[in-house]
Amino acid sequence: MLRIRRAEETIAGMSESGEARCPCHLSIGQEAIPAGVCAALNPGDTVWSGHRSHGHYLARGGSLEGLFAEVLGKTTGCSGGRGGSMHLIAPEQGILGTVPIVAGTIPLAAGAALAYKLRGEQRVAVAFFGDGALEEGSVHETLNLAALYKLPLVFICENNLYSSHLHWSERRVADNLHQAGAFHSVRGERVDGNQVEDVYDAARQAVARARSGDGPSFLECRTFRWRGHVGASSDQDVGVQRRGELAQWLERDPIRRAEERLAMNLAVYSAEIDQEIGRALAAARSGRVPDAQRLAEHVCAR
Amino acid sequence: MLRIRRAEETIAGMSESGEARCPCHLSIGQEAIPAGVCAALNPGDTVWSGHRSHGHYLARGGSLEGLFAEVLGKTTGCSGGRGGSMHLIAPEQGILGTVPIVAGTIPLAAGAALAYKLRGEQRVAVAFFGDGALEEGSVHETLNLAALYKLPLVFICENNLYSSHLHWSERRVADNLHQAGAFHSVRGERVDGNQVEDVYDAARQAVARARSGDGPSFLECRTFRWRGHVGASSDQDVGVQRRGELAQWLERDPIRRAEERLAMNLAVYSAEIDQEIGRALAAARSGRVPDAQRLAEHVCAR
Amino acid sequence: MRTLTYVEAIREAHGQLLAADPRVFLVGQGLWSPWYAGGSLENLDREFGRERVLDTPISENAVTGMAVGAALAGMRPIVFHPRLDFLLLAMDPVINQAANWSYLFAGQASVPVVIRAVMNRGGEQGAQHSQALHAMFMHVPGLKTVMPATPADAKGLLLAAVEDPNPVLYIDDRWLYSQTGPVPEETYRTPIGEAAIRRTGRDVTIVGISWMAAQALKAAEMLAAEDIDAEVIDLRSLKPWDQARVLESARKTGRVIIADPGWRTAGASAEIAATVAAEAFHDLHAPVERVTLPDTPAPTSRAEEQAYYPRPEAIVEAAWKTLGRRVGAAA
Amino acid sequence: MRTLTYVEAIREAHGQLLAADPRVFLVGQGLWSPWYAGGSLENLDREFGRERVLDTPISENAVTGMAVGAALAGMRPIVFHPRLDFLLLAMDPVINQAANWSYLFAGQASVPVVIRAVMNRGGEQGAQHSQALHAMFMHVPGLKTVMPATPADAKGLLLAAVEDPNPVLYIDDRWLYSQTGPVPEETYRTPIGEAAIRRTGRDVTIVGISWMAAQALKAAEMLAAEDIDAEVIDLRSLKPWDQARVLESARKTGRVIIADPGWRTAGASAEIAATVAAEAFHDLHAPVERVTLPDTPAPTSRAEEQAYYPRPEAIVEAAWKTLGRRVGAAA
Numbered sequence A, B: 001m002l003r004i005r006r007a008e009e010t011i012a013g014m015s016e017s018g019e020a021r022c023p024c025h026l027s028i029g030q031e032a033i034p035a036g037v038c039a040a041l042n043p044g045d046t047v048w049s050g051h052r053s054h055g056h057y058l059a060r061g062g063s064l065e066g067l068f069a070e071v072l073g074k075t076t077g078c079s080g081g082r083g084g085s086m087h088l089i090a091p092e093q094g095i096l097g098t099v100p101i102v103a104g105t106i107p108l109a110a111g112a113a114l115a116y117k118l119r120g121e122q123r124v125a126v127a128f129f130g131d132g133a134l135e136e137g138s139v140h141e142t143l144n145l146a147a148l149y150k151l152p153l154v155f156i157c158e159n160n161l162y163s164s165h166l167h168w169s170e171r172r173v174a175d176n177l178h179q180a181g182a183f184h185s186v187r188g189e190r191v192d193g194n195q196v197e198d199v200y201d202a203a204r205q206a207v208a209r210a211r212s213g214d215g216p217s218f219l220e221c222r223t224f225r226w227r228g229h230v231g232a233s234s235d236q237d238v239g240v241q242r243r244g245e246l247a248q249w250l251e252r253d254p255i256r257r258a259e260e261r262l263a264m265n266l267a268v269y270s271a272e273i274d275q276e277i278g279r280a281l282a283a284a285r286s287g288r289v290p291d292a293q294r295l296a297e298h299v300c301a302r
Numbered sequence C, D: 001m002r003t004l005t006y007v008e009a010i011r012e013a014h015g016q017l018l019a020a021d022p023r024v025f026l027v028g029q030g031l032w033s034p035w036y037a038g039g040s041l042e043n044l045d046r047e048f049g050r051e052r053v054l055d056t057p058i059s060e061n062a063v064t065g066m067a068v069g070a071a072l073a074g075m076r077p078i079v080f081h082p083r084l085d086f087l088l089l090a091m092d093p094v095i096n097q098a099a100n101w102s103y104l105f106a107g108q109a110s111v112p113v114v115i116r117a118v119m120n121r122g123g124e125q126g127a128q129h130s131q132a133l134h135a136m137f138m139h140v141p142g143l144k145t146v147m148p149a150t151p152a153d154a155k156g157l158l159l160a161a162v163e164d165p166n167p168v169l170y171i172d173d174r175w176l177y178s179q180t181g182p183v184p185e186e187t188y189r190t191p192i193g194e195a196a197i198r199r200t201g202r203d204v205t206i207v208g209i210s211w212m213a214a215q216a217l218k219a220a221e222m223l224a225a226e227d228i229d230a231e232v233i234d235l236r237s238l239k240p241w242d243q244a245r246v247l248e249s250a251r252k253t254g255r256v257i258i259a260d261p262g263w264r265t266a267g268a269s270a271e272i273a274a275t276v277a278a279e280a281f282h283d284l285h286a287p288v289e290r291v292t293l294p295d296t297p298a299p300t301s302r303a304e305e306q307a308y309y310p311r312p313e314a315i316v317e318a319a320w321k322t323l324g325r326r327v328g329a330a331a
């Protein structure tokens, strides 16, 4: 968590200074979810995500240098400098892709789960997405397919109460996202997304069910993003009026809460993490920028 | 109901003989739903439907000649001979359109409902669709929008247990379509779709709620189609094995049940209806077929 | 006349439409956001109320379908998509439904909906947030498509689109938002289907679409410095497009370049090039040139982005080619 | 060699793929129906099991996305759409996702999915059940599109498509299902991107796509009776398309007709015509002719349908035009 936090603070700085030019969506404040979920996964499992995916990438073992270099558009980036912050991949780590079309990777994750099932492998696919993604019809289609085919799939909804500038109450009637799969017989649960053990416990059970052939589960993890929708600034800074919840959510900092439970100061890792980040950033900075000649490459695979 | 039954039997004959060439989806056995729902509507209300829509068109007051002529591809058809059986319209009767893209008109019906709401009119829009339509994500999107904006919209799901050759259990886990709107806070109810008073009662309440500003409702009307998915033949005839439910559903003939309740023989109307059908069919047959010259007309309105 | 930016002109057109016609309403994503629509809808919700300026959930299909249905029920909706890419989730209501409706029912109903979608690219946003998909819609009968390149047309085409009884796709380009130009205060219509000659010339015709019409004008300046007299046509409407005006110019100059912000293969440039090549067959002195995106998705990194998006220089080179000069052999 | 019908060839290719490669599976609508897929998938579910031949709910978006995801996880899925019209509900997985994927991640992953969609029209089905949308997909980088016109290619292109590491849209036409022709029993690949010369000739080149390639052959017979010697090219692949072969023929005959089953404006015919007109500029004796659908949605009634779908006679007339003969003035 601390590593994600620091890495994203670094990206925030790069974004503010103009060093990073691609749109960056920070998950600062939401780190317990990627950390808790990915801790529950086995090596062969795969994760899929959307626009706000630095945390998933790092928690699942993506390299820091690969992330920084990608954000800087270097050929050494995890996506070869073709994706920027919103498109991350690390096949070896089981990060099969994050892309910004809202809900776009949810059916894809179901496809991976179907592949595992057809091949008789004990692997699980995880789809991370925001509360806004439930407004796309494709998610409901996927929930039905996942239940019908008993896919080894775990839906992780990071409900940070907002989709861009809109509060959930401006987008739906009830605050009941954990029931998203009920109509389709997908088991749902609500957890405190800022409590890493709770996330881990729920994820572990969901993953175990998926792995043992009991089909999909849906976890609503309640959380809050501290920064604005995109970039380093707060919502306030860009003119979005939220409802004053930020102060109260700062109190629920997942990192501080973990420290309290563990009765230790995670700051002891700070120096180490900061060094790692420093090295990764330096390496990323020294990466090569793509030259224009490669523009036509990789449109098709050979 | 009897009028719909006889009209569709007539169309079945036209289809079998090759006189009608367009694909015809018959709702024989399901007549209580259009009859019951449309009886609950006021003149200004509008209906929208899909591929299996003869019943909706007739119950809402569409002319028999217009239907037959449309099925025959005549310029006197209700759609000017441009739609055939799957595309019916009668704006004066409030039939704003039926088209075969599954679920295609559900968002459109919501749009009509939004128009009524914005204009402060006390009108209601009704979307008719099959059980298969709930597999399209757009329906779930529409359910949310309808609840959020409290649209004067009634969702009528004609659950005939099959989508083409597939039984519901091959397409989803639970037999719970009346709960389709629950996640989005749309009130849902299940009714016996072969009992016309039940359909009428439920529709009347749903329409009243919509009209009074209480928002949308969802009715699952359980029923069964007697013929095959398309055309006059039975499923058996075209090689689709159903589960032997037909015999049991023939027992639940909505027309015979209405007769029992009313303690009268609807056949007293038969002669009259058959005469009307005979006249309409003769008129439809004498209609003009379009000539090829009009091919380029009406691509755009002027 | 007043000078406005392109984005101010769009904003003004929306405001005037909402003020003048109770049937007009806006629906789509980002309408209540201070920044989402790039200022093009700023404060319209406060001015006209959130009922008529309706920010929605992320449900492109149903929201667009709702606009289509409202149009069929007598309204004049403008449904807003902050990116063309998102329209790919609403192809059913746009193409299967709206575009076919009038034809299907032999003109008994039509769909006066405006689908506004923004071309929003560059800035290292990458392949899913940069697509210029106008050619796909140009292909579809029953749908009109307009792509204003100036502030005056940004306003005039929106007003015309809302008045049109047919579905009209209105595509504005974020890169043009700060462009300035004279814009009448009153309401007026830029006729759909009519191109504008932005510069008359004798040597070569450049047909520009949207952002590329602006680049064409810059290219014409550069060519003028080399004594090449270019005629620049701003197409403005993609469907229907102004064949008469383009062909007249093609016959006059005998040399034609199409500058299109989209991909090359089976794009808008292909249709115009094919038509010019056939209809002005005996008048052309050189093959029609097409300046387009290469047939690749959008990259992110700056170097690749710079190579990806064609600049005025590419149009200048194409002009040289039509004139039989060697590329790079400047006067 | 054996003779098979086009539909038998498709069925056989599916069976051989399923038998040979455990990564292959079929998913989509109508796979367990005795009639839905027109016999092209008959009994495959019984032969290979309903796990690998998976009939689905009506969820075009998620089902197609699932196939894309399975491909990314190492499978070789064929996702089936009984009509091209339904693909409009799956544009996000096909275009935003599959087509962009390889590029987005600089080749670290690619999407070996086959999207099979049937051109299924006529029979008074009307505007929403008749659309020939191939040109939209031809426009998209990262996606290949093939359209077999013969039984042999129906098999060979499916086998090649499944083997290709990229997303391939495979479009078969119901009107061709009863067409017969020699089909090898063993497996083989029709190379994607390679056109076939179906008839050599000196006077005029007819480039036909799918069903229209078959019509082109009929037209060539009719022309032969008038001593006009037509060369007929069956394009087979729409993207990439075989420019070299088409241009060679165009340069030889100097007269070119494109016969395309789709709409005219911004269609496949536009791309081919524009390219031929530019690349064979000095060799053409007459403007390139395009024989296409008119720019209208599909009607239903028989008289209008007959006028809507172009017949060999339309190609013959186009040939006369390129030869400078008056239309109707038969020899």
Ligand SMILES: Cc1ncc(C[n+]2csc(CCOP(=O)(O)OP(=O)(O)O)c2C)c(N)n1
Binding pocket: A051, A052, A100, A101, A102, A129, A130, A131, A132, A133, A134, A160, A162, A163, A164, A229, C029, C058, C086, C089
């Ligand atoms: C299909 C699509 N529609 C709209 C958008 C624009 N968009 C990007 S992020 C976002 C909000 C997503 O909210 P949520 O899913 O809650 O995720 P969060 O940003 O809160 O993490 C929107 C509307 C998009 N990227 N894709």
Ligand SMILES: Cc1ncc(C[n+]2csc(CCOP(=O)(O)OP(=O)(O)O)c2C)c(N)n1
Binding pocket: B051, B052, B100, B101, B102, B129, B130, B131, B132, B133, B134, B160, B162, B163, B164, B229, D029, D058, D086, D089
């Ligand atoms: C978008 C779309 N996908 C698939 C189809 C093909 N199709 C036509 S009717 C039908 C079955 C619909 O079943 P249901 O909604 O239950 O209606 P029913 O036929 O039972 O009345 C299907 C799959 C279609 N018309 N549109």
Ligand SMILES: [Mg+2]
Binding pocket: A130, A131, A132, A158, A159, A160, A161, A162, A163, A164
């Ligand atoms: Mg959110």
Ligand SMILES: [Mg+2]
Binding pocket: B130, B131, B132, B158, B159, B160, B161, B162, B163, B164
């Ligand atoms: Mg049904």
